[in-house]
Amino acid sequence: MSDQSEQARSxxxxxxxxxxxxxxxxxxxxxxxxxxxLLGGKGAGVAEMSRIGVPVPDGFTVTTQACVATMESGGTWxxxxxxxxxxxxxxxxxRTGRQLGAAERPLLVSxxxxxxxxxxxxxxxxxxxxxxxxxxxxxxxxxxNPRFAWDCYRRFLQMYGEVVEGVxxxxxxxxxxxxxxxxxxxxxxxxxxxxxxxxxxxxxxxALRHTGEELPxxxxxxxxxxxxxxxxxxxxxxxxxxxxxxxxxDDLGTAVNVMQMVFGNRGDTSATGVCFTRNPSxxxxxxxxxxxxxAQGEDVVAGIRTPLPLAQMEQxxxxxxxxxxxxxxxxxxxxxxxxxxxxTVDDGKLYLLQTRTGKRTAAAALKVARDLVAEGVIDRxxxxxxxxxxxxxxxxxxxxxxxxxxxxxxxxxxxxxGAGVGAVVFDxxxxxxxxxxxxxxxxxxxxxxxxxxHGVIASQGVLTSHGGMTSHAAVVARGMGKPCVAGAxxxxxxxxxxxxxxxxxVLSEGDTITIDGTTGEVFAGALPLVPPQITDDFTEVLSWxxxxxxxxxxxxxxxxxxxxxARELGAEGIGLCRTEHMFMDAERLPAVQAMIxxxxxxxxxxxxxxxxxxxxxxxxxxxxxxxxLPVTIRLIDPPLHEFLPDLVExxxxxxxxxxxxxxxxxxxxxxxxxxxVKRLSEMNPMLGTRGVRLALLYPEIxxxxxxxxxxxxxxxxxxxxxxxxxxxxxxxxxxxELRRMRAVVEETWAEETxxxxxxxxxxxxxxxxxxxVADAIARHADFFSFGTNDLTQTTVGISRDxxxxxxxxxxxxxxxxxxxxxxxxxxxxVGELVRTGVRKGRSAVPGLKAGxxxxxxxxxxxxxxxxxxGLDYVSCSPYRVPIARLxxxxxxxxxxxx
Numbered sequence: 001m002s003d004q005s006e007q008a009r010s011x012x013x014x015x016x017x018x019x020x021x022x023x024x025x026x027x028x029x030x031x032x033x034x035x036x037x038l039l040g041g042k043g044a045g046v047a048e049m050s051r052i053g054v055p056v057p058d059g060f061t062v063t064t065q066a067c068v069a070t071m072e073s074g075g076t077w078x079x080x081x082x083x084x085x086x087x088x089x090x091x092x093x094x095r096t097g098r099q100l101g102a103a104e105r106p107l108l109v110s111x112x113x114x115x116x117x118x119x120x121x122x123x124x125x126x127x128x129x130x131x132x133x134x135x136x137x138x139x140x141x142x143x144x145n146p147r148f149a150w151d152c153y154r155r156f157l158q159m160y161g162e163v164v165e166g167v168x169x170x171x172x173x174x175x176x177x178x179x180x181x182x183x184x185x186x187x188x189x190x191x192x193x194x195x196x197x198x199x200x201x202x203x204x205x206x207a208l209r210h211t212g213e214e215l216p217x218x219x220x221x222x223x224x225x226x227x228x229x230x231x232x233x234x235x236x237x238x239x240x241x242x243x244x245x246x247x248x249x250d251d252l253g254t255a256v257n258v259m260q261m262v263f264g265n266r267g268d269t270s271a272t273g274v275c276f277t278r279n280p281s282x283x284x285x286x287x288x289x290x291x292x293x294x295a296q297g298e299d300v301v302a303g304i305r306t307p308l309p310l311a312q313m314e315q316x317x318x319x320x321x322x323x324x325x326x327x328x329x330x331x332x333x334x335x336x337x338x339x340x341x342x343x344t345v346d347d348g349k350l351y352l353l354q355t356r357t358g359k360r361t362a363a364a365a366l367k368v369a370r371d372l373v374a375e376g377v378i379d380r381x382x383x384x385x386x387x388x389x390x391x392x393x394x395x396x397x398x399x400x401x402x403x404x405x406x407x408x409x410x411x412x413x414x415x416x417x418g419a420g421v422g423a424v425v426f427d428x429x430x431x432x433x434x435x436x437x438x439x440x441x442x443x444x445x446x447x448x449x450x451x452x453x454h455g456v457i458a459s460q461g462v463l464t465s466h467g468g469m470t471s472h473a474a475v476v477a478r479g480m481g482k483p484c485v486a487g488a489x490x491x492x493x494x495x496x497x498x499x500x501x502x503x504x505x506v507l508s509e510g511d512t513i514t515i516d517g518t519t520g521e522v523f524a525g526a527l528p529l530v531p532p533q534i535t536d537d538f539t540e541v542l543s544w545x546x547x548x549x550x551x552x553x554x555x556x557x558x559x560x561x562x563x564x565x566a567r568e569l570g571a572e573g574i575g576l577c578r579t580e581h582m583f584m585d586a587e588r589l590p591a592v593q594a595m596i597x598x599x600x601x602x603x604x605x606x607x608x609x610x611x612x613x614x615x616x617x618x619x620x621x622x623x624x625x626x627x628x629l630p631v632t633i634r635l636i637d638p639p640l641h642e643f644l645p646d647l648v649e650x651x652x653x654x655x656x657x658x659x660x661x662x663x664x665x666x667x668x669x670x671x672x673x674x675x676x677v678k679r680l681s682e683m684n685p686m687l688g689t690r691g692v693r694l695a696l697l698y699p700e701i702x703x704x705x706x707x708x709x710x711x712x713x714x715x716x717x718x719x720x721x722x723x724x725x726x727x728x729x730x731x732x733x734x735x736x737e738l739r740r741m742r743a744v745v746e747e748t749w750a751e752e753t754x755x756x757x758x759x760x761x762x763x764x765x766x767x768x769x770x771x772x773v774a775d776a777i778a779r780h781a782d783f784f785s786f787g788t789n790d791l792t793q794t795t796v797g798i799s800r801d802x803x804x805x806x807x808x809x810x811x812x813x814x815x816x817x818x819x820x821x822x823x824x825x826x827x828x829x830v831g832e833l834v835r836t837g838v839r840k841g842r843s844a845v846p847g848l849k850a851g852x853x854x855x856x857x858x859x860x861x862x863x864x865x866x867x868x869x870g871l872d873y874v875s876c877s878p879y880r881v882p883i884a885r886l887x888x889x890x891x892x893x894x895x896x897x898x
Contacts, residue, residue, distance in 0.1 A: 024066040025084045027091070028059050028259075033335075038063050040114030040255030045355045052334060054327055055351050058095055059109070059259030060088040064116060067231045067253035075232075082224060089223070089258070096260055101219035105142065106135035108152065108261040111226040113233060113254045118340075118356050120476060122242045122453070123254055124163045124233035126226045127296060128156035128261060130219045148266050150196035151188075155265075155296060157203040157215065160222065164229040167210045169449075175202050187305060189294055223258070230256045241454045245480070259353075262346040265296050271317060271345045272297045275310050275324070277332040280340075280360040280478055281417050283367025283537075287311055289341075290468045297342060297353065300468070306487055307468045320345045331355050336378045337386060338368050361417060361478050362387075362394040366537035380544045381893055387541070389860045389887040394418070394481030395538060396569075396879045398529035400516045406523050409513075410502045412488030413468060414520035416477040420461025421514045421526045424507055426498055428455025435459055442513055444500055446493055447486075448476070456482065461515045463522060465491035483517030534568070542570060542882055545889035551866065552873030553884045554630070556853060558582065560621025563631075566878035570885050573630035573724075574622065575785060575875020576853035579705055580636050582618050583611075583643060592643045595701075597676055608704040615705060619712035627721040632785060632853070632875075633709055634764065635702050637730040639680065639690040647681055650674045686793070691731025692741050702741070703748045710752035710759075717757065725759045728785055732763040735776040742780050764853070766790035771837035778841040778848055785875070786834050788854030788862075792821050795830050822855065825862040835869045851875060860887035867891040 031039050031047025039047060043061035050056050062085060069078040093099050098107035108130040113123035131139070131153045140149035161167040176188065179195060179202075191199075207215050216222055233239060234254045243250060264272030274297075275289025289310035292299055299305050313321045324343060327350070331339045340358035344351050360368065369383035378386075400419035422440035425431045428451065431443045435458030443459040445452065447467040456462055456476055461483035468487055477484035492501040498509040505524060507513065514527040554575035555566030563574060583592045588611065595607035623631055645653075654674050657667045680689075695702040706727065713723035727749075729741045742761050749759050762783035765771055768791070774784070793800055798808065800822050811817045825831050834852070841848045851873040856862035858880030866874055867888060876884050 021080065022065060023084075024063050024078065024081050025088050026061050026063065027088065028056070028061070031061065037116055037252075038065065038255075040064055040116055040257070041118055041356050042112060042114030042354050043255045043257050044114075046257065046259070046353070048334075049331070049352055049355060052330075054331070055349070057110075057260040057262050057351055057353070058092060059257060060085075060092060061114070062227060062256040062258070064253040064255045067234060067255070068251065070228075070231050071235065071253065075228075077228075085223070085227065085258075086220070089220075092258075092260065098260075100130045100223070101132050101135050103134040103138045106130060106138045108135070108139070109223070110257075110259050110261055111223065111230060112257045112259070113230045114257050115234075115248075115254045116252045117246070117248045118359065119239060119242050119246075119248070120359065121449075122233075122239045123236070124230050125298070126156070126159050126163055126229070127298065128152040129160070129222055129226055130261075131156045132217055132219060135219075143266060145267055147193040147196065148263065150193050150200065151265055152261075152263070154196050154199040154203060155298075157200060157207070159298070160226065161203065161207045161210075161215065163233075164222075164225045165207060165211050165215065167207050171206050171210060172203060175199065175206060188299075227256050227258070230254065238451045238453045241457065245453070245457050262344045262349075262351045262353075263296070264292070264344040264346065265294050266347050267294055269317070269345075269348045270294060271313070271320075272300060273307070273310065273313070273343055274300055275328065275341050275343070276338060276358045277328045277341070278338045278358075278364070278368055278371075280338070280358050280364055281414070283338075283360065283364035283371065285371065293317075297344065306466060306489070317345055317348065320348060320350045323350045327352065333377065336372065336382065338364075359478055362391040362481060363417070363535065363537070365391060366395075366535070366541050370537050370540055381548070383541065384545055384548065384886065384889050385893060387886060389883045389890065391481065392538075392882045392886060393879070395535075396532050396882070397481075398531055399518065400514065401528040401530045404523075404527045406525075406527055408521040409505060409524050410488050410490040410522050412463070412465075412485040412520050412522065414516075414518055415468075415486040416462075416482060416484035417518040418461070418481070418483035419514065419516050419518070419527075419529055420459070420483040421529070422460040422512065423510050424500065424513055425455075425459075426493065426495055426500075426509055428452040430509075431455035432458045442515060444491070444493065444513075456480065461485075461517060463488060463491070463513070463515050465489060465493055477517070483515055485515045485517055485520050485522055488520075488522060538882070542885050545886045546570070549885065549888035549892050551863065551871065551888040551891070552851070553881055553888060554632075554851065554853075554873050554875040555878045555881050556857075556875050557622065557878060559618070560625050562878055563622045563625035566881055567625060567629070569878055569881040571629075571878065571881045572873070573632075574626055575632050575851055575857070575873060576728075576787075577622060577631060577633045578637065579615065579634060580638050580642075582615060583636070588614055589643065593673075596643060596680075597672065601700075604698075604700060608700060612704050612708050615708035616712045616715075619709050620715050623712055623716045623723040623725070624719070624721055627716065627723065630724045630726055632726040632728050632762075632783075633705075634728045634730050635695055635705055637691050639685045639688055639694065642685075645673060645677065647674075647677050650677050686790075686799075692729050692737045693731065695729070695741055695744070696737065699744050702744055706745050706748040707752050710749050710757070713757055713759075714753060723757075725757075726783060727759060727761050728764055728783075729761070730764045730787070731766060731790075732777060733767045733769045735773065735780060738763050738777055738780040762849075765834075765837050766794065768795050768833055771833040772840075774837040774840040775844040778844040781841075781845070781848070783849040783851070784837065784841050786837065786850070786852045786854065786871075788825060788830060788834070788852055788856045789822065791833065791854070792826060792830050795833060796821055796826060824859050825856045825865050827865055831865050831869075834866070834871075838869055838871065858884050860884075860890075863887045864891045864894075867895070 028047050033044050033048040036044040039061045046056050098105045100107045108128050111126040136149050136153045140146040158172045162169045264270045271291050271293045272295050273291030278285050279288045290307035291313050292307045300307050338358045339355045342354040365387045372378045373383050422442040424444050425441045431441050432454045435441045440460045442461050443455050444463045447464045462477050464486045490502050500507050512526050514523040552572050554573040555571035556576040557563040557566050557574050558578050591610040598604035654670045713725050716723040732738045745761050760782035762781045764785050764787040766787035838850050850871050853875040857874035858876030
């Protein structure tokens with residue numbers, strides 16, 4: 001018996017809760033859409049549909065509070081919960097005139113999870129609860145369809161055994177597959193009533209073999225265990241992985257919805273399906289969905305049978321189809337957003353089981369938002385709130401080159417757009433391992449299950465041989481922006497041999513394939529990709545964001561190409577240009593090394609003269625691309641040893657030359673380099689001779705850079721441009737450092753420009769001391785830019801390069817840290833230092849311009865903090881500029897709402 005069953009059994013009947021205790025169960029008719037935090041998304045959605053007259057099954061909801069209380073107590077239910085559930089079950093029986101498990105007019109119920117934030121497929125559901133040896137006979141007689149009744153029975157045992165008692169899913173599916181093989185049928189619907197009766201007995205035996213006990217036959221006991229199993233599914237590994245990937249808090253819990261069963265498997269007049277009110281891949285206002293005749297909902301989302309396009313329902317069930325279309329339009333208008341709907345047709349009568357805001361691609365999100373505004377359903381502010389900023393990253397990834405000229409290996413359903421190239425892997429664990437190590441992989445499966453979520457996250461895309469546009473793989477991939485080709489029926493996957501066969505082509509694990517989720521095509525090998533195209537929807541919606549936001553958005557860019565791309569994506573300038581990256585170019589490194597190795601000042605000066613035109617050319621490109629916008633250029637930051645060979649490698653080289661008997665200049669030069677490497681090496685170089693310290697020791701380096709910047713600015717102006725230069729001094733911790741360095745910059749600038757070209761001088765605040773004495777430093781600065789990457793390292797005492805590969809992830813998993821402080825700002829520590837630096841800096845220099853140029857500048861959660869602190873702008877990588885623009889707008893809207 002599983003631990004879940006033991007815990008459920010331990011939740012013995014308790015007295016009803018005290019009168020002033022919070023209610024833990026609500027009738028369907030008592031709920032509204034506003035009660036989502038208490039009733040979960042599914043419970044609140046069904047309650048709201050009932051309230052506005054949409055046909056839904058009757059039932060009740062166990063609240064998220066009950067789940068949270070159960071988790072907090074280690075699995076023990078809160079006092080009175082079971083008694084409250086039984087009271088609501090009694091009321092449901094009275095309303096329906098049916099009784100759970102009765103031989104006549106039996107009541108069957110579904111037990112479904114319902115998280116506050118949609119988590120498709122991640123938690124558990126049990127259908128057909130209440131079926132038994134007695135009630136199956138009554139259901140058969142009442143319906144006049146024994147096959148339907150016994151199909152419900154085998155489905156219940158299969159789901160209950162797997163979800164509640166912990167029987168492996170394959171133990172049941174293997175028996176079904178074996179029986180279908182013996183009977184010579186491909187679909188479950190080909191099994192006879194006698195076959196299904198035999199399966200019921202087989203499933204009981206399977207459960208006994210795996211649990212050591214008979215399955216319980218009391219339907220109320222089954223209900224109690226089922227509710228507990230749904231509670232427990234909140235803490236399954238797959239649910240945890242999904243929450244982590246989507247930043248969903250772990251303490252929300254799930255509601256449990258107990259609803260009267262309606263049956264899509266009653267025969268040819270019954271069906272089940274999933275539909276969206278708009279295309280979730282493109283956002284187009286068109287029919288999108290799938291259905292299956294004579295099936296239950298799990299058959300569609302699990303990909304057990306390949307469903308039919310929703311349009312075909314008009315021929316099969318025309319009355320229900322027309323009612324469904326009317327209801328879809330009504331729900332979208334009511335909620336003011338695209339809806340994801342689950343429905344069942346029971347003997348011709350339509351019921352809706354769920355409605356929720358539909359998961360969609362970024363392209364669809366923008367189009368839906370823009371169209372709903374144009375249709376007058378919502379205003380621009382509501383549209384901006386609807387789009388997840390991080391999702392915009394999907395639009396900035398490359399797609400398949402339409403001129404590739406290759407013939408597709410096979411084709412499936414274009415379930416989620418975009419292109420994915422990678423090595424074939426056949427299971428989620430392998431995908432997570434190889435993908436997590438940096439290898440591009442494509443997960444190829446018969447159909448994904450919720451347990452595959454970690455593999456989907458690590459993959460470039462997903463390819464399945466079964467399932468449809470609304471199957472688990474499709475829904476999850478769309479939500480993550482992963483390309484997905486589903487239902488590619490020609491694929492023959494041999495999981496044991498680790499091969500997939502298409503016609504005469506056999507691909508083994510590790511072979512490269514390309515999938516095109518936009519067309520549904522699959523290709524052998526790696527096909528070329530092309531840059532993404534910015535759509536009108538993207539431009540229009542982000543222009544709305546620009547009209548709203550207070551916070552400026554710049555980009556971190558070190559080349560003219562990066563600067564041009566940043567401007568194309570809406571950057572309002574460059575907040576960080578790292579000049580040392582220019583030194584790393586292979587053609588320039590010899591000149592840089594000559595400058596470092598110079599023994600005499602004149603030799604160093606000669607090397608710097610060689611570098612000057614190279615730097616000038618770089619700055620000319622950047623200032624041209626950003627003409628009319630500010631460009632913050634940081635003077636050289638890293639220690640000089642980074643431009644020289646590694647100490648160990650150079651030592652080995654010298655030893656090898658000596659052992660080989662090499663003499664003369666080659667050996668002398670190698671020894672000279674080794675000597676400089678040893679001299680410049682430091683135990684902790686990131687806290688050593690770098691930044692302003694290096695510039696004050698070797699002012700000629702900074703002078704060369706300032707000359708290059710000034711000459712570039714002059715050239716751009718002469719060509720009709722408008723260069724706006726800001727020079728930034730890094731790693732300042734003492735006000736005297738900045739005072740002296742500013743004098744060097746201003747003197748050199750004046751020499752080059754004759755004082756007729758403006759330039760401001762500021763500093764990067766990346767040391768705790770700098771933030772604490774910001775008032776003194778500000779007296780010598782025109783602006784502050786907070787370098788939160790190094791500020792996090794020096795404040796928290798964590799080396800990013802070391803920690804992210806060692807203890808940091810373990811700390812986050814264990815809850816010691818709320819998240820990676822390098823990904824999202826440490827609000828109480830680093831965030832407080834930024835706040836202090838801004839406050840003290842502006843106390844000395846009112847109106848002091850202040851921004852952020854660390855990676856946090858592109859993180860929506862961090863942007864909210866920076867806006868509240870009162871920074872003037874954030875700066876991030878070019879491809880995160882759109883994310884920052886939208887996030888900054890949402891922060892402004894949230895502030896105005898409060």
